[in-house]
Amino acid sequence: MAKMELIATAAFGLEAVVARELRELGYDDQSVEDGRVIFRGDERAICRANLWLRSAERVLVKVGSFPATTFEELFQGTKALPWPDWLPEKAEFPVEGKSVRSKLFSVSDCQAIAKKAIVEKMKERYRRSWFDEKGPRYTIEVSLLKDVATLTIDTSGAGLHKRGYRDLVGQAPLKETLAAAMIQLSFWRHDRVLLDPFCGTGTIPIEAAMIGRNLAPGRNRTFAAEQWGQIPASLWQQVREEAHSLAALDRELRITGTDIDEAALSLARRHARKAGVDNAIHLQRQPMSESRSRFKYGHLICNPPYGERLGERQEVERLYREMGKVFSALDTWSFYVLTSHPGFEALFGRKADKKRKLYNGRIQCNYYQFYGPKPPRREEAAETSEKA
Structure with a gap:
């Protein structure tokens, strides 16, 4: 399995905690930034990180990043990324966005441009003029920070704090x-x-x-990437069996x-x-x-x-x-x-x-x-x- 760049997002102040968790899982090739830990891993790492991380918010696949100070740079940079390697023909791929200290500050415009660029890339691979998006969900985020665009796909789905045991909450619940x-x-x-x-x-x-x-916090829930063709169901099953054996x-x-x-x-x-x-x-x-x-x-x-x-x-x-x-x-x-x-x-x-x-x-x-x-x-x- 080829290694890729993955991102475990974290609330402010918890980056070092998440980094330590990843090291304990065996992912030492990492760098810590505000609000996230970037680490390298394969498809198994996506499964294990989602299942085991206790303090992270989400696990993302980093598709690519590039400087973008104009909408044209954002469009061309997004289109150049290997979207068909991830998105099947029928994929549902909503695009979310955020912008911090960047010239491209209109999030809605950035989302629309990134979506258009991805569709154009998909057209080249699948030879279609439109996509009905009725398949597995691949939530894409275009994040601009200091004029650098980073494009990711969310593997988690619901936030990792949703363990599955708390369906009813009282006042001021602690995450x-x-x-x-x-x-x-x-x-x-x-x-x-x-x-x-x-x-x-x-x-x-x-x-x-x-x-x-030593109970895996994600053992009683499902994740968005479980529906993806890139990660076989047998791999998810292996990782869950491993978690059960370690409890x-x-x-x-x-x-x-x-x-x-x-x-x-x-x-x-x-x-x-x-x-x-x-x-x-x-x-x-x-x-x-x-x-x-x-x-x-x-x-x-x-x-x-x-x-x-x-x-x-x-x-x-x-x-x-x-x-x-x-x-x-x-x-x-x-x-x-x-x-x-x-x-x-x-x-x-x-x-x-x-x-x-x-x-x-x-x-x-x-x-x-x-x-x-x-x-x-x-x-x-x-x-x-x-x-x-």
Whole structure:
């Protein structure tokens, strides 16, 4: 199988997390840019990246890139690319677009020109004057950044955050990809305790359980490229069988999610069942103020309320002060908190060891990381033995 350039797109701040995931999958030939990781791989890489990436948004095939400061350059550059190698005669190929700091700033015009150029290229190969587009879907994007056009085809279809377990959501849901990234940035391991005292509909505990049991996040969904002739169904089947063989389905985990909202917890239980990890997570109704643990070492990872709405700010600030007092009792634990409140550290009563700018949807946040002491090896071994 010939290698090609592939792109794993990522939310701002998560590029390094996605790059690390790709390296763990064996794709070391990569470069990291804002919002994406470019890597080289074959058809199997398309399957494996879609199935396994936890924090990426999509996996794209890069068809080509070239400078374009005029519509004529955009047309000719697009037409010169090998579209018939990808698009079958009956392909459905909508064209989407975006433009950042480029002379060609009209996205709708760029989309129309790219579409026309692709059709002209297809005419040369298939000897047809029109295409009914009733076959497999190949979503094309023309992206202009600093006067360079990049043309890609989306292999994922629905965004990779759509794992298939969350059909019902509560208020202000945390995206699955961001929850997975928060866990990965904490370097939590399956033999450690994890607590989320604001678990809501369960996204952080569920993603942690999937990581802890090495369950491929895309195992219960389909992808756009599964309908493409370039990738045989047998290859998708092989990759899925590989994922199944690597799953640690019987691994015991110590993951707890608590919340004061019983309706949200009901959704969390439903989502955990659909994700196949309901027996790996303990969910219960409990206020954050009662957060306790009999384990000396652990990870507390949470996405508390931000106080973005008018009138909520004072209530949230009281909550953050209370968090500081409650969490201080877990003095050998590590804490990881995502919030958009700029004064969180002062309210919490402690300066973070590290913070990272992330986006929860369109809300700019900081991911505050407070490191507890490393457990002694003897203690860590004892906890692992107790768990076993």
